Amino acid sequence: MPLLKVNNLKKVYTTRFGGNKVTALKNISFSVEQGEYAAIMGESGSGKTTLLNILASMDRPTSGEVFLNGENTVSINENALARFRREHLGFVFQDFNLLDTFSIEDNIYLPLVLAGKEYKEMNEKLEPVAAKLGIDHILKKYPYEVSGGQKQRTAIARAIITNPDILLADEPTGALDSKSAGELLDTFSNIHEEGQTILMVTHSVRAASHAGRVLFIKDGEIYHQIYRGNMTNDEMYLKISNTLTVLLAGGDLHE
Amino acid sequence: MNKYIYLKLAINNIKKNKTTFFPFGLSCGTMIALFYMLLSVNEQTLRTDFYGGTTMSEILGLGLWVCGIFSVLVIFYTNGFLLKRRNKELGLYSVLGMEKRHIGRILFWEIIFTGGISLLVGLLGGMLFSRLMFLILLNLLSLSTSFKFEISVSGIIFTLLIFSSIFLVIILYNNFKLKKLNPIELLQGSSVGEREPNTKLIYAILGVICLSAGYFLAVTTDNPVYAIPIFFVAVLLVIAGTYLLFMSGSIALLKLLKKNKKYYYHKTHFMYRRNHTNFRFYLRHCIQAYR
Numbered sequence: 001m002p003l004l005k006v007n008n009l010k011k012v013y014t015t016r017f018g019g020n021k022v023t024a025l026k027n028i029s030f031s032v033e034q035g036e037y038a039a040i041m042g043e044s045g046s047g048k049t050t051l052l053n054i055l056a057s058m059d060r061p062t063s064g065e066v067f068l069n070g071e072n073t074v075s076i077n078e079n080a081l082a083r084f085r086r087e088h089l090g091f092v093f094q095d096f097n098l099l100d101t102f103s104i105e106d107n108i109y110l111p112l113v114l115a116g117k118e119y120k121e122m123n124e125k126l127e128p129v130a131a132k133l134g135i136d137h138i139l140k141k142y143p144y145e146v147s148g149g150q151k152q153r154t155a156i157a158r159a160i161i162t163n164p165d166i167l168l169a170d171e172p173t174g175a176l177d178s179k180s181a182g183e184l185l186d187t188f189s190n191i192h193e194e195g196q197t198i199l200m201v202t203h204s205v206r207a208a209s210h211a212g213r214v215l216f217i218k219d220g221e222i223y224h225q226i227y228r229g230n231m232t233n234d235e236m237y238l239k240i241s242n243t244l245t246v247l248l249a250g251g252d253l254h255e
Numbered sequence: 256m257n258k259y260i261y262l263k264l265a266i267n268n269i270k271k272n273k274t275t276f277f278p279f280g281l282s283c284g285t286m287i288a289l290f291y292m293l294l295s296v297n298e299q300t301l302r303t304d305f306y307g308g309t310t311m312s313e314i315l316g317l318g319l320w321v322c323g324i325f326s327v328l329v330i331f332y333t334n335g336f337l338l339k340r341r342n343k344e345l346g347l348y349s350v351l352g353m354e355k356r357h358i359g360r361i362l363f364w365e366i367i368f369t370g371g372i373s374l375l376v377g378l379l380g381g382m383l384f385s386r387l388m389f390l391i392l393l394n395l396l397s398l399s400t401s402f403k404f405e406i407s408v409s410g411i412i413f414t415l416l417i418f419s420s421i422f423l424v425i426i427l428y429n430n431f432k433l434k435k436l437n438p439i440e441l442l443q444g445s446s447v448g449e450r451e452p453n454t455k456l457i458y459a460i461l462g463v464i465c466l467s468a469g470y471f472l473a474v475t476t477d478n479p480v481y482a483i484p485i486f487f488v489a490v491l492l493v494i495a496g497t498y499l500l501f502m503s504g505s506i507a508l509l510k511l512l513k514k515n516k517k518y519y520y521h522k523t524h525f526m527y528r529r530n531h532t533n534f535r536f537y538l539r540h541c542i543q544a545y546r
Binding site: 102 | 260264271272343344347348349350351352353354355356357437438439
């Protein structure tokens with residue numbers, strides 16, 4: 001059984017007045033296996049963030065189902081959703097979403113504090129995670145005192161300290177310079193090798209080339225997907241950019 | 256789950272968001288002090304029993320009403336401001352797995368704490384200054400009395416009652432606001448920005464009518480002593496009128512300035528006009544000056 005399974009997802013936005021309908025997603029079906037590193041690629045406005053929001057149970061689809069570990073997240077009621085997110089999902093955002101009033105350490109502790117864990121347990125969890133992400137020397141600093149790359153690694157630490165079933169990342173390299181972005185992608189690869197399932201949404205070819213599988217989304221539909229197989233990152237990069245060229249040229253690409 | 260976690264989080268939040276909580280506490284404290292002073296001076300006036308004392312206390316009683324209404328406005332405004340600045344933080348709590356009722360509980364404790372502290376400080380300040388106020392009053396009336404420091408117990412109780420209920424309403428209002436939001440909106444809440452409001456002509460007309468009626472009443476009454484109820488109505492009218500006129504007038508003025516491209520794109524002017532909501536801040540000064 002796949003870890004994450006999406007069936008016929010559809011999302012239609014209706015503007016508040018006028019009743020103008022915009023279809024953001026249609027016929028989205030795919031699945032992600034345990035331990036997989038998948039990327040979803042698409043232009044701005046292709047519906048990828050909408051998709052991620054639905055997967056993150058922060059938005060509800062117009063129709064369709066999302067199964068995580070066999071549980072249909074679409075039918076969970078609002079009050080249970082927060083708990084569901086806490087226990088099963090980890091998030092990394094483009095703009096980090098760290099709290100400036102909290103130190104790096106406190107930011108990482110936040111999900112555990114919200115879950116009501118004891119300090120001793122939290123502290124035991126923090127050390128290996130911080131060491132792995134190379135942020136153990138800045139734990140006492142504040143987000144405005146560290147670099148963008150360090151902020152994003154703090155955000156990753158906050159996401160994985162709860163051992164989530166799946167790590168959802170929305171354009172995680174979007175706000176970083178190319179050097180920090182490269183380091184961050186290596187970090188993602190490392191935690192993936194340790195068994196973390198990752199689903200990343202991005203429009204950066206470089207970010208997607210680290211993934212094991214890339215799904216292409218265009219005008220709200222899954223258009224194509226490629227598997228890494230035995231390709232290196234560079235070969236993957238080439239394959240993705242070739243695919244994108246064909247997609248952007250408007251050609252029909254169905255294997 | 257740890258029972259005190261929300262309490263701890265609330266205290267932590269207040270400590271870490273000092274810069275946002277301080278103005279809230281300060282405005283609450285000031286309003287509480289003012290309210291208590293009016294009550295206390297009123298009581299001392301009645302007790303001292305000098306000529307015109309009852310009329311004096313009647314005026315103070317009306318002042319109390321105005322002060323009460325004003326407190327509600329001020330506290331609601333600063334609370335709204337506070338809540339808006341913290342949208343991202345609350346959204347993050349929700350995304351990281353905190354249920355809305357739990358966020359509500361944190362907000363509850365935060366208000367209890369800031370409210371409690373501002374009540375304490377406000378009452379202490381009020382006690383200190385109420386005697387001074389009374390002495391100034393007597394001095395104005397060229398009366399003399401023995402100096403005795405008094406604490407009005409009924410005044411304290413009444414102030415506590417009034418402001419506790421205001422804080423209670425604030426808590427309910429915050430929870431209601433929280434219910435309506437979803438996590439994405441909360442996260443993006445601080446970046447949504449304020450839509451430029453439309454000019455509402457009806458507000459402007461109403462404002463002018465209220466304001467002129469208020470001032471007309473205030474100016475045309477011959478004997479202020481017999482016209483206290485009229486005076487009270489006049490004050491209320493002026494408050495409402497100023498509010499309405501500022502609300503519509505500021506928008507209309509800014510729109511007009513915007514039409515003048517040369518003025519609008521001037522470097523300093525461009526920065527000034529962004530702060531639409533600040534009109535309520537100016538309003539406060541206007542009404543306070545009137546009082």
